[in-house]
Amino acid sequence: MIILGLNAFHGDSSAALVEDGELIAAAEEERFRRIKHWAGLPTESVKYCLSEKGVTLDDIDLIALNQDTRANFWRRIHYLVRTRPGFDMVLQRVRTRMKRQNIIEMLLASFPGQSFTGQLINIEHHQAHLSSAFHVSPFNEAVAVSVDGFGDFASGAWGIARGTGITVTGKVYFPHSLGIFYQALTQFLGFPHYGDEYKVMGLAPYGQPEYMEAMRNIVQLNDDGGYSLNLDFFCHDKQKMDFQWQDGVPVFSPLYSEKLELLLGKKRLPEEELEQVHRDIASSVQAMYEEAFFHLLNTLYKRHACDHVVLAGGCAMNSVANGKIYRRTPFKKAYVQSAAGDAGGAVGAAFSAWYKSRPGAARNFVMEHAYWGPEFHNDEVKQVLDNHKDELERNHCKVSFIENEIELCRKAAEAVSEGKVVGWFQGRMEWGPRALGNRSIVCDPRRKDMKDILNRKIKRRESFRPFAPSVLREHVAGWFEEDDDVPFMMKVFQIREDKRELVPAVTHVDGSGRLQTVTRDSNELYYNLIREFMGIAGVPMVLNTSFNENEPVVCKPEEALACFVRTDMDVLFVNHYMVVRENHRML
Numbered sequence: 001m002i003i004l005g006l007n008a009f010h011g012d013s014s015a016a017l018v019e020d021g022e023l024i025a026a027a028e029e030e031r032f033r034r035i036k037h038w039a040g041l042p043t044e045s046v047k048y049c050l051s052e053k054g055v056t057l058d059d060i061d062l063i064a065l066n067q068d069t070r071a072n073f074w075r076r077i078h079y080l081v082r083t084r085p086g087f088d089m090v091l092q093r094v095r096t097r098m099k100r101q102n103i104i105e106m107l108l109a110s111f112p113g114q115s116f117t118g119q120l121i122n123i124e125h126h127q128a129h130l131s132s133a134f135h136v137s138p139f140n141e142a143v144a145v146s147v148d149g150f151g152d153f154a155s156g157a158w159g160i161a162r163g164t165g166i167t168v169t170g171k172v173y174f175p176h177s178l179g180i181f182y183q184a185l186t187q188f189l190g191f192p193h194y195g196d197e198y199k200v201m202g203l204a205p206y207g208q209p210e211y212m213e214a215m216r217n218i219v220q221l222n223d224d225g226g227y228s229l230n231l232d233f234f235c236h237d238k239q240k241m242d243f244q245w246q247d248g249v250p251v252f253s254p255l256y257s258e259k260l261e262l263l264l265g266k267k268r269l270p271e272e273e274l275e276q277v278h279r280d281i282a283s284s285v286q287a288m289y290e291e292a293f294f295h296l297l298n299t300l301y302k303r304h305a306c307d308h309v310v311l312a313g314g315c316a317m318n319s320v321a322n323g324k325i326y327r328r329t330p331f332k333k334a335y336v337q338s339a340a341g342d343a344g345g346a347v348g349a350a351f352s353a354w355y356k357s358r359p360g361a362a363r364n365f366v367m368e369h370a371y372w373g374p375e376f377h378n379d380e381v382k383q384v385l386d387n388h389k390d391e392l393e394r395n396h397c398k399v400s401f402i403e404n405e406i407e408l409c410r411k412a413a414e415a416v417s418e419g420k421v422v423g424w425f426q427g428r429m430e431w432g433p434r435a436l437g438n439r440s441i442v443c444d445p446r447r448k449d450m451k452d453i454l455n456r457k458i459k460r461r462e463s464f465r466p467f468a469p470s471v472l473r474e475h476v477a478g479w480f481e482e483d484d485d486v487p488f489m490m491k492v493f494q495i496r497e498d499k500r501e502l503v504p505a506v507t508h509v510d511g512s513g514r515l516q517t518v519t520r521d522s523n524e525l526y527y528n529l530i531r532e533f534m535g536i537a538g539v540p541m542v543l544n545t546s547f548n549e550n551e552p553v554v555c556k557p558e559e560a561l562a563c564f565v566r567t568d569m570d571v572l573f574v575n576h577y578m579v580v581r582e583n584h585r586m587l
Contacts, residue, residue, distance in 0.1 A: 125151025
């Protein structure tokens, strides 16, 4: 059975292909459209997934969509009767729902000559999230938690998962949402774009949680482990919201009300300088999120007495909180797959549909790596380089082919150790927002000035945002205060105090690092690069940041080459080809 999973008409639109309970391919639409967080019908992702398997829509048995407009029906009716929202708000939601019901028709229009004779299955939003976390995890039993903004009239769901079954024991419904809390405060702090929450997470360590009294006025914790919002400070439940969920960047109008300024002071405009008050508010927002998050997790542990927890939903991308689970809860193991946000709903919808259609099927898949996207062969790379020969000559670039993979890794490690900024494009593209060694920019973590160099040369982003270390798995315990598998860069751990000054480029202001653990089995080429660097520098890690410049992470060789040429990158490795700027002046 072949199942096509979709996250459509939502931010981070995506597609995934599952065959007989095993993941074959998965990709986010933004990588093909070149628009961050692209929302709409993910036709390019579908095209890739079908081509990876060598099938057409005619061969698909089920299409699984990670939303079900019938879910939580009576909750919706109760809310409408009780609150009587404006006509514009109701009409807006009806139009959105009708558009999503025509998904098969719209999909077929994008694939002329193909047909679909299978079945469309709607999977409730949080059920898809829970499936995306548990059904690909290494656990046979786990507490499963989904927390995000909203989906199918709910913002959170949790319960116990065993074997192939997931039993939901609790939910939080619209208009209450921990994700909306974080998004609204992110907007208030002058970061207006969809997905900017990670900026607040990075800014938080520069401040102190001076506003906790105010935060506890905004978010209340419930006895059942859930949470409620003080809706006086929000407007998403009272008026028609301007948002964009089709064919472009997701757009949200402000989610907070004017009363938030009476509580916290004047909102920050995006062009205004960051002041200490903003850093303190960011710290307080993160602290409040963690207070609610751990209140929920500790309640669930008491209820289910299970040592394993799996997380999904946009809030599961909060790697700072994830890294504190072992210290602030009794859980022994936590798993977060590489696309924990809405993109991951495509995988969750597909696996949920598989187990619904095959209730007796055994689980035979664990997502141990994130490499489920497109890959390109050396002859395709050569063609790209040949097509841009004149441009490379104008930029004084020398191209060479390195057949031996150990020599390739050695050359890359030497360049990193010399302080050069290295583009590293190999194998299948990563699934999820993190670059994990196949579409990465790799640098020396020992250089104190490397963050500034990267921001000047390529990234051009806020100076307070940290860069992450990719570390050999067997050396984690010697360098970090926690010893755990973190293959998807979804947890932040404290770097051991005596090691921090050795790797200042990947040590955040609070002494932490958002690590990625690398094993030989998961990515042998990247593992060998780091091992070669360790042989030179004595440090078992490299700085790893995404291969992009204020755009989605590169997908194709031509995008990697374009990014290399227009920025001040020093060396580019694309498969077995090395491109070097000759006589390049280091900054």
